[in-house]
Amino acid sequence: MSLCRLSLLGSTFCVAVLSALPTIARADDYTELLDILRAKGSLSRSEYNVLLSHHQHHAHPSLQRDDDGTSPAPARHRNRYMRYGPQNEGSSLDAPPDVTTIAAVSAARRAAMEASASAQDARNSLMEARRTYNPDSIVRVKPYVAGKGVTIQAGQIDINISGFVNAYYTYNSPSGGRPVAGGVSTGSSGFDSSSVRNGLLPGGLILKLNTVQEGIKLGAVFGMYPGINNNDPSTFNANSGGSPVGLGTAGLDFRQVFMTAGTDELGTVKLGRDIALFASDAILNDATLLSVGSTGSNANPANTSLGRIGVGYVYTDWLPQITYISPKWKGFQASVGVMTPLDEFNFAGGGLSATTTQHSSPMLQGKVTYDGNIAGFTTRFWSSFLVQHQQNLTSATLGSSSRKGTTVEAGDVGVKLSRGPFEGVAYYYYGSGLGTTGLFFDGVSAEGRKRNSEGYYVQAAYKILPRLKIVGSYGVSNLYQAPGEDNPSMVRRNQSEVGAIYYNLTDWFTLVGEYAHTESDAHGIAHESDHTMSAGAMMTF
Structure with a gap:
């Protein structure tokens, strides 16, 4: 084989390898991102497991199947998932993504954000009430004492x-x-x-x-x-x-x-x-x-x-x-x-x-x-x-x-x-x-x-x-x-x-x-x- 033909064959092989690398890199980056979010506490264990399983299902549909017909996850990904997997969460490693669960998680997060906003509004209202508090505008009833009548305190005035x-x-x-x-x-x-x-x-x-x-x-x-x-x-x-x-x-x-x-x-x-x-x-x-x-x-x-x-x-x-x-x-x-x-x-x-x-x-x-x-x-x-x-x-x-x-x-x-x-x-x-x-x-x-x-x-x-x-x-x-x-x-x-x-x-x-x-x-x-x-x-x- 001439030197020219060997060079052409090597170039073709390199292009093929390089064309496959982005998909693998994207898969690794996504998994690493999930790991980082989980470590920082941004994701709960259940959320991490669901998102990782969902990613594996859609990112590698053509991987070799096991004898029982299921597609095994790569050993590296499976080992990382098992750290937070079935033995801790009671869920199946190979279960398909639960869209209802993901929607519920998103709704829960939105509710938490809204509750946080409401709590902040309540704190602001309390601060405003304290700032504008005027005891002269408060009307209250004093504890009743038998034979002493009913006393209503309207600001600084007692009305008996x-x-x-x-x-x-x-x-x-x-x-x-x-x-x-x-x-x-x-x-x-x-x-x-x-x-x-x-x-x-x-x-x-x-x-x-x-x-x-x-x-x-x-x-x-x-x-x-x-x-x-x-x-x-x-x-x-x-x-x-x-x-x-x-x-x-x-x-x-x-x-x-x-x-x-x-x-x-x-x-x-x-x-x-x-x-x-x-x-x-x-x-x-x-x-x-x-x-x-x-x-x-x-x-x-x-x-x-x-x-x-x-x-x-x-x-x-x-x-x-x-x-x-x-x-x-x-x-x-x-x-x-x-x-x-x-x-x-x-x-x-x-x-x-x-x-x-x-x-x-x-x-x-x-x-x-x-x-x-x-x-x-x-x-x-x-x-x-x-x-x-x-x-x-x-x-x-x-x-x-x-x-x-x-x-x-x-x-x-x-x-x-x-x-x-x-x-x-x-x-x-x-x-x-x-x-x-x-x-x-x-x-x-x-x-x-x-x-x-x-x-x-x-x-x-x-x-x-x-x-x-x-x-x-x-x-x-x-x-x-x-x-x-x-x-x-x-x-x-x-x-x-x-x-x-x-x-x-x-x-x-x-x-x-x-x-x-x-x-x-x-x-x-x-x-x-x-x-x-x-x-x-x-x-x-």
Whole structure:
């Protein structure tokens, strides 16, 4: 063979070899790429196995088959695949590519990318919310405390809504006797009376607003007290005797409307209408506050019953006032206030008492309280006073231009002791010109002289079961005649005994059963008494 022919044959062989090399190189490069992606963690084992099998199936369809008819993978590729192959993944080395699996992997990757984007969007939204957060625009409800109402916090303002509703079936049976001027018993009426009525408390809906501005605690209170019986306003407004006639409507007693401003260090100033200071603790600790007590006029029920008003204490009343309340110091707290003055009132009628209509100075009231623990008893002591100058006393005896005046003084003292299931209250008051039952009722005689008065009540309560409480109390209010006075029909004493049972069905709902015996005695021989049985319920929230 000539040299020329050998050269031509060698060139042809080289071209043939070179033409085969790209396919093999591409196959090796693809496999190496899969290896690199798997090593970097970009492919899971399952994804690597599926893609490698798919590549081998399409890249070498004409490879020599095994005896069973399948095409064996090159030893080098098979060994590399077996590192991640059937023994680890539980899959077949020679299985054909699963298009559904590849699509699922792609969908999973897209979902992961979308989830990552969503998470980033959520993080961005959170950062934006934190940047623009304004606590003054947040409204939330504070945890509920039984008996304390519902408190909604709107930014920096606390809005509290609380209240109570009560209703009692009351049966009053008179024991007879002769009427007593200024008495509270209905024993001389001669007729039994039945009613569904309020007790000592009417209904109540109380709105309180509180906030802090520039370090000053500010508050406003609106207290609305509707009754359930028909209203017939007269001298005592919503507390006058009702009207048991068809087409009547209940009345609204707007007792509270006041504002407060103060700090923990300097105390608080109250301006507006609220419960007075003198004798306020006497009524607030009276068990009949949650029941009926003495009914007064049960035939035409007023907005409220009497409870123990006039049979143990003089009604404190709700008065326009400017009052300073000190901070608490070691359990002590003091209050003093100037209040709108009230007239002397002829409650007994018949010209027996003087009246007034002129006031050049306000009423002054004050109170001191102490809360502490003594010998294992949770203890509250209180003492209060009242002073008011009455001008231009008038009566049939004095005429309408006597220009006679007098100064009324009164004081009281009380204590409440609690320990375990036991609770006790003792209270005493004394007044000169104060009168009885209400402030300045029959406090001054027709001759213009002050009548002295005093009274007290004692009360004991015991929880015989966690939800069942029994209460017993006795109270007296005495009104003495003025010097030189002789009016035998004028009331000398009002007194009552009360026994009650209270069962707390829930935190809101209390069932009440009660018996009360009330007596009124005059300075002469007149005397009357009555018996009252009441049963009903009170709901507080």
